[in-house]
Amino acid sequence: MTKAKAKALPEVDTLNEFAGAERGFTERAIMLMFWKARHANPEFTITVDRADLKGFADCIKYLDVIPTIRVYRPQGLPAQQAIEAHGNRRAAPGRAAQPPKDYVVIQMVDQDGNAFVPIENNEDDLQRGKDGAAARRTRETAPQLAAQLEADIRANTISNATIQEAIEALRVLAQ
Numbered sequence: 001m002t003k004a005k006a007k008a009l010p011e012v013d014t015l016n017e018f019a020g021a022e023r024g025f026t027e028r029a030i031m032l033m034f035w036k037a038r039h040a041n042p043e044f045t046i047t048v049d050r051a052d053l054k055g056f057a058d059c060i061k062y063l064d065v066i067p068t069i070r071v072y073r074p075q076g077l078p079a080q081q082a083i084e085a086h087g088n089r090r091a092a093p094g095r096a097a098q099p100p101k102d103y104v105v106i107q108m109v110d111q112d113g114n115a116f117v118p119i120e121n122n123e124d125d126l127q128r129g130k131d132g133a134a135a136r137r138t139r140e141t142a143p144q145l146a147a148q149l150e151a152d153i154r155a156n157t158i159s160n161a162t163i164q165e166a167i168e169a170l171r172v173l174a175q
Contacts, residue, residue, distance in 0.1 A: 015073050015103065016073060016100070018032075018071065019072050019073035019104045026071075029069060029071050055120075055122070055125060059119050059121060062119060063110075063118075065110035065116055066111040068108070068109060069106065070107050071104060071105070071107075072104065073103070073104050073105070074103075074105065075100050075101075076097065077098040079095065079097040080092075080094055080095050081094050082094035138169045142169060145162075145165060145166055145169055149162060149163075149166060
């Protein structure tokens with residue numbers, strides 16, 4: 001094939017290709033989910049035991065859903081002409097077209113294509129959920145806490161409350 005012919009072929013957008021793949025492509029989606037979580041799970045391993053299988057079955061039965069995996073690329077927006085005010089209707093500014101998003105979403109959805117929130121089926125599962133939420137909140141506030149500790153050290157005004165907050169953050173992250 002000559003260079004001229006090679007240039008004539010349209011480029012394939014890998015995100016569109018991935019999002020448009022058939023249902024059997026779920027295995028590749030799982031591989032990419034492991035890859036995305038590689039720093040938190042460098043072994044690329046998740047163990048599933050009987051309790052997990054029962055918990056998942058109980059969850060989908062209670063919520064009355066048939067879960068499936070959806071892989072899609074959020075679309076952009078077409079250009080819009082400005083709309084003048086008319087009567088009680090306000091004017092709307094025009095906008096340029098926006099391309100599709102530069103990512104793909106992998107999501108578990110119900111039979112109607114709607115996302116759903118899983119439920120905990122026992123006290124241990126509920127506690128793991130609470131611990132996970134606490135760890136996420138702590139990670140979000142950790143930079144602010146670190147900055148506060150640094151400022152307190154520089155000003156030589158370290159408070160017991162700030163130190164206690166740092167201790168609790170370390171405990172949460174250590175779980």
